[in-house]
Amino acid sequence: MFLGGxxxxxxxxxxxxxxxxxxxxxxxxxxxxxLIITRDLLDDCLRAYPVARWRDWLAKLEKLPASNRTARRIxxxxxxxxxxxxxxxxxRVLIPASLRQAAQLRKAxxxxxxxxxxxxxxxxxWQQETExxxxxxxxxxxxxxxxx
Amino acid sequence: MFLGGxxxxxxxxxxxxxxxxxxxxxxxxxxxxxLIITRDLLDDCLRAYPVARWRDWLAKLEKLPASNRTARRIxxxxxxxxxxxxxxxxxRVLIPASLRQAAQLRKAxxxxxxxxxxxxxxxxxWQQETExxxxxxxxxxxxxxxxx
DNA sequence: AGATATCACCCCACTTTTACCCACTACGAT
DNA sequence: ATCGTAGTGGGTAAAAGTGGGGTGATATCT
Numbered sequence: 001m002f003l004g005g006x007x008x009x010x011x012x013x014x015x016x017x018x019x020x021x022x023x024x025x026x027x028x029x030x031x032x033x034x035l036i037i038t039r040d041l042l043d044d045c046l047r048a049y050p051v052a053r054w055r056d057w058l059a060k061l062e063k064l065p066a067s068n069r070t071a072r073r074i075x076x077x078x079x080x081x082x083x084x085x086x087x088x089x090x091x092r093v094l095i096p097a098s099l100r101q102a103a104q105l106r107k108a109x110x111x112x113x114x115x116x117x118x119x120x121x122x123x124x125x126w127q128q129e130t131e132x133x134x135x136x137x138x139x140x141x142x143x144x145x146x147x148x
Numbered sequence: 149m150f151l152g153g154x155x156x157x158x159x160x161x162x163x164x165x166x167x168x169x170x171x172x173x174x175x176x177x178x179x180x181x182x183l184i185i186t187r188d189l190l191d192d193c194l195r196a197y198p199v200a201r202w203r204d205w206l207a208k209l210e211k212l213p214a215s216n217r218t219a220r221r222i223x224x225x226x227x228x229x230x231x232x233x234x235x236x237x238x239x240r241v242l243i244p245a246s247l248r249q250a251a252q253l254r255k256a257x258x259x260x261x262x263x264x265x266x267x268x269x270x271x272x273x274w275q276q277e278t279e280x281x282x283x284x285x286x287x288x289x290x291x292x293x294x295x296x
Numbered sequence: 297a298g299a300t301a302t303c304a305c306c307c308c309a310c311t312t313t314t315a316c317c318c319a320c321t322a323c324g325a326t
Numbered sequence: 327a328t329c330g331t332a333g334t335g336g337g338t339a340a341a342a343g344t345g346g347g348g349t350g351a352t353a354t355c356t
Contacts, residue, residue, distance in 0.1 A: 008334095009333085009334075011335065011336090012335090013313095015335095017332075019332090019333095020331080036151075041296065042286075060295065061296075064294055067190075071290075071294070072190070073277070073280070074296070076260060076277070077278070079151060080151075080262065081153055082152055082261070084151065088316070090317095090333080090334085091333080092334090096152070098153055098155075157343085159344070160345095161304085163344095165342075165343055167342090167343095236305075236306075238306095238343080240343090240344090242304070242305085
């Protein structure tokens with residue numbers, strides 16, 4: 001599964017190296033190096049799914065009621081930004097310009113493992129996100145509520 | 149399946165290039181590059197179906213009770229605007245003027261993958277539709293409701 | 297009916313983008 | 327030191343996307 005964080009850099013063409021550890025996971029545990037990358041539903045980052053995981057996620061999205069406008073928007077945000085990518089011989093993928101823009105990716109990007117999937121952040125945004133967590137000192141009531 | 153978003157431009161004759169990825173899907177997964185394009189039922193955009201998918205959709209529409217006025221209107225909106233199109237050697241289709249008008253298509257158009265089908269939007273309308281989503285930060289109650 | 301306009305279709309030419317290949321650096325292990 | 331692997335930069339051929347004719351069919355007007 002996808003663990004740990006990696007700081008890689010994206011070149012001017014929009015190519016980034018997928019961390020070798022993640023590629024190993026894809027090759028060994030999924031037997032398929034292809035990735036589906038989309039905008040995350042909730043945060044300003046991209047989320048990468050192995051093919052099987054993407055199928056699961058898509059199945060959920062397909063259940064959204066088309067009659068509901070917000071549901072259609074949720075569906076669109078995710079599906080209409082998704083791309084299938086396969087690392088090249090160097091282990092890199094080309095992130096389409098639209099996705100780069102959506103996640104505000106610049107040169108420095110950060111990979112964050114999320115078990116079944118992983119996230120791709122602009123380093124600056126990632127930093128802000130994690131700084132906030134450190135500063136905030138989790139609300140004990142919430143921790144109890146979630147049994148942590 | 150149809151994924152991802154593409155920004156293409158329509159020329160003065162009303163021709164637009166179908167994204168190469170979508171044409172690949174049609175050729176490889178359906179063995180038939182023909183598309184049925186109609187007005188979308190719910191939004192101000194066009195929706196394109198591979199032949200088999202159109203058959204499914206049409207079968208549903210045929211089940212509408214003709215006794216119901218709204219049902220007849222729904223049927224007309226979709227069926228009476230449908231055209232069968234096949235990309236030319238350059239990969240383009242000619243969108244009939246009536247459909248262009250219905251979806252307010254101008255020069256800049258946006259293709260949005262929707263898994264089994266794909267949507268064709270005027271860029272401006274698409275932008276409005278998606279910008280709203282970013283600002284709105286989906287209602288958490290709804291996300292819980294749908295199990296996302 | 298004949299002349300004229302309009303539209304869809306096909307072909308060609310150009311620009312931009314992408315895919316693919318090769319080369320280099322940094323670092324760790326042997 | 328040397329080898330192997332991860333990560334980075336760049337160049338080049340192919341493909342995608344775009345604009346603009348020409349032609350033949352059909353429609354319109356006189």
